[in-house]
Amino acid sequence: MPRVVGRAKRLTVPEELRAYALAPRHLSLLAYLLFDGPMAVNEIAARLEVAPATVSLMVGELDKMGILERTPDAADRRRTIVSITDARRDAITAWLGQGAAAWRKALAPLTDAERALFTGTLAAFERALVDREENPSAEYP
Structure with a gap:
């Protein structure tokens, strides 16, 4: 797992995005918008x-950097929809899409049941980390 995380951190940021000094906190937000499409602030927060x-x-x-844009929701003008700008979409896709392509390649040979087991295991790992954060004195096997 440390090698996987280390490799992901070394993905080359496209030249046109380097000047923005994007932080890890921005990457998850950008990934959600890239892979799941535009969404409201509250949905991103959740x-x-x-x-x-x-x-x-x-x-x-x-x-302000010209990476995202906010537009009023046509169905509910009180809501704001956030999306990646057309001007930056290709660069973000080239950058973050590398991970998505690698996941697709890694998961392609697996059966549906094997994929479910793998993703379930990752989710269990994440839950265990959260449990550990919330209860650091608990003993674990």
Whole structure:
């Protein structure tokens, strides 16, 4: 697992994005928007497990950089929809899409049951980390 994380951290940031000094906190937000499409601030906050105000600040930063844009929701003008700008979509796709392509290649030979086992195991690992954070004195086998 440390090698996988280390390799992911070494993915080359496209030249046109290097000047923005994007932080790890921006990457998850960008990945959700890239792979799942435009969404409201509250939905992003729920996925990132942070406060909507935190997402609003990040979106504001990325909007000023020309990476994201905010538009009113046509169905509910009180909501704002966040999306990646057309001008930066190709660079973000080239960068973050590398991980998605690698996952597709790694998971392709697996059966549906094997994929479910693998993704379930990763989810269990994440839950165990959260449990450990919330209860650091608990004993684990």
